[in-house]
Amino acid sequence: MCLGVPGKVLAIDGLEATVDFFGVRKLLRLDIVDEPVTVGDYVLNHVGFAIRRIPPSEVQETLALFEQVLKDAGVGDLMAEDVRGEMRAAPEVKEKA
Amino acid sequence: MTDTIGEQLEQLKFRDPARARALAEALAREVKSIGRAPVSVMHVCGSHEQAIARFGLRALFPRDLHVIMGPGCPVCVTDMPEVDEAVALAMAGHRIATYGDMMKVPGSVKSLADAQGEGGTIDVVYGMRQAVDLATAHPDQEVVFFASGFETTAVTTAAVLMSGVPKNFSVLSAHKYIPPAMEIVAQMPDTRIEGFLAAGHAAAITGAVVFEPFVKKHKVPVVVAGFEPLDVLAALVKLLELVKDGRAEVANMYPRVVTHQGNKHAQEKLWTVFKPVGGRWRGIADIPDGNLRLRDEWAHVDARKRFRIDFSQLWDHAPSGLAQRCICGDIMAGVRQPSDCELFGKECLPESPVGACMVSSEGSCRIWHTYGGVPDLREVG
Numbered sequence: 001m002c003l004g005v006p007g008k009v010l011a012i013d014g015l016e017a018t019v020d021f022f023g024v025r026k027l028l029r030l031d032i033v034d035e036p037v038t039v040g041d042y043v044l045n046h047v048g049f050a051i052r053r054i055p056p057s058e059v060q061e062t063l064a065l066f067e068q069v070l071k072d073a074g075v076g077d078l079m080a081e082d083v084r085g086e087m088r089a090a091p092e093v094k095e096k097a
Numbered sequence: 098m099t100d101t102i103g104e105q106l107e108q109l110k111f112r113d114p115a116r117a118r119a120l121a122e123a124l125a126r127e128v129k130s131i132g133r134a135p136v137s138v139m140h141v142c143g144s145h146e147q148a149i150a151r152f153g154l155r156a157l158f159p160r161d162l163h164v165i166m167g168p169g170c171p172v173c174v175t176d177m178p179e180v181d182e183a184v185a186l187a188m189a190g191h192r193i194a195t196y197g198d199m200m201k202v203p204g205s206v207k208s209l210a211d212a213q214g215e216g217g218t219i220d221v222v223y224g225m226r227q228a229v230d231l232a233t234a235h236p237d238q239e240v241v242f243f244a245s246g247f248e249t250t251a252v253t254t255a256a257v258l259m260s261g262v263p264k265n266f267s268v269l270s271a272h273k274y275i276p277p278a279m280e281i282v283a284q285m286p287d288t289r290i291e292g293f294l295a296a297g298h299a300a301a302i303t304g305a306v307v308f309e310p311f312v313k314k315h316k317v318p319v320v321v322a323g324f325e326p327l328d329v330l331a332a333l334v335k336l337l338e339l340v341k342d343g344r345a346e347v348a349n350m351y352p353r354v355v356t357h358q359g360n361k362h363a364q365e366k367l368w369t370v371f372k373p374v375g376g377r378w379r380g381i382a383d384i385p386d387g388n389l390r391l392r393d394e395w396a397h398v399d400a401r402k403r404f405r406i407d408f409s410q411l412w413d414h415a416p417s418g419l420a421q422r423c424i425c426g427d428i429m430a431g432v433r434q435p436s437d438c439e440l441f442g443k444e445c446l447p448e449s450p451v452g453a454c455m456v457s458s459e460g461s462c463r464i465w466h467t468y469g470g471v472p473d474l475r476e477v478g
Contacts, residue, residue: 034360047250054354058352058353062323062350065352066120073334
């Protein structure tokens with residue numbers, strides 16, 4: 001009951017939206033959400049109500065925050081050594097002759 | 098199709114193992130630089146424990162960091178007399194609709210599941226609108242929606258009531274309000290909590306601002322956190338950073354969902370329909386302003402006003418002796434953990450719960466029973 005699940009708005013009819021949750025379509029009420037919601041937006045579903053429109057720019061903002069706390073904590077860049085090793089080891093892509 | 102895959106990858110950014118390791122490393126550094134051990138912080142949301150247990154995050158936490166589970170499950174803190182009210186209404190022949198988690202929560206003598214076994218009509222619904230549909234489909238019956246959940250869920254109850262309901266529909270509110278409970282926990286002498294992780298979806302409604310008076314009063318930081326593994330880890334790093342610097346502030350690490358002021362539109366609905374009143378949270382304490390009850394203007398849809406609730410039918414057998422050995426209250430107050438309970442995984446199981454913490458998918462005991470509490474991957478290698 002406590003979960004909030006993000007989904008993508010496919011259609012809107014008045015205060016009701018059809019929302020896709022990774023392949024499952026549900027009807028959600030839009031009474032509570034405090035911003036205009038349009039088709040293509042992501043919304044957070046809580047017991048059949050959209051409680052928040054999630055702007056894509058703010059997803060980036062959260063990711064940037066992660067980088068910031070790491071920087072503040074003095075941990076180097078985020079790319080782990082094994083990933084970097086992988087990249088070093090991978091053959092370069094060459095144009096076909 | 099590419100679109101969907103791209104978006105799923107976007108979601109996976111919040112589960113990226115490389116970032117998780119880097120954040121775990123940052124956690125270890127912060128704890129070390131605080132320079133005293135252990136450091137205890139508390140989350141107040143069952144969904145945070147879900148994320149921690151499901152993704153095995155405790156194995157990444159430094160040993161000197163104690164992440165304590167607070168009273169973060171609204172089902173678990175529903176008090177026995179509240180369950181008794183719902184059971185009594187069911188036994189009196191009314192139709193009860195409620196969230197699935199509420200079925201097995203023990204009352205003084207019976208749960209709603211017991212009442213159903215004895216002939217009561219109880220419907221499990223996903224959301225309150227389905228409960229309203231039941232009332233429309235059964236105009237000859239009184240349908241009572243037994244409403245539980247924190248402020249996020251209470252807002253949906255308010256919205257449905259404000260949009261109008263059939264005459265044979267009413268609400269029995271067991272909704273709870275989190276901020277006052279944090280006050281009580283912060284004052285408990287046995288729990289020395291140096292910082293709190295606040296529940297992201299409750300804060301989506303109230304805004305991060307709701308914790309400002311709390312941090313000033315108790316001189317501890319609060320970090321609003323989301324529910325993906327990286328959300329939890331990053332919020333903990335931020336929290337420890339604030340602890341280290343002695344900064345009693347509110348930080349928002351879940352800005353994709355939570356704003357400073359919250360959802361004003363939802364707050365307006367919440368406080369139009371509900372008022373905060375004092376009352377018991379099961380196993381914890383009397384929490385001033387911790388319960389959300391319908392305002393007098395909504396008496397016509399308040400089951401407590403509509404019916405004279407008769408408890409006499411409930412006491413046809415004695416209450417269980419096991420319940421007295423349940424330490425659910427101590428667990429939610431952060432003093433003990435599920436593995437400290439002698440009933441855990443023995444007499445108390447998800448199929449036959451003794452305490453409410455084993456009932457709900459948000460309950461600490463249920464989560465630890467499902468996923469294991471502290472996976473020690475270091476010993477595995």
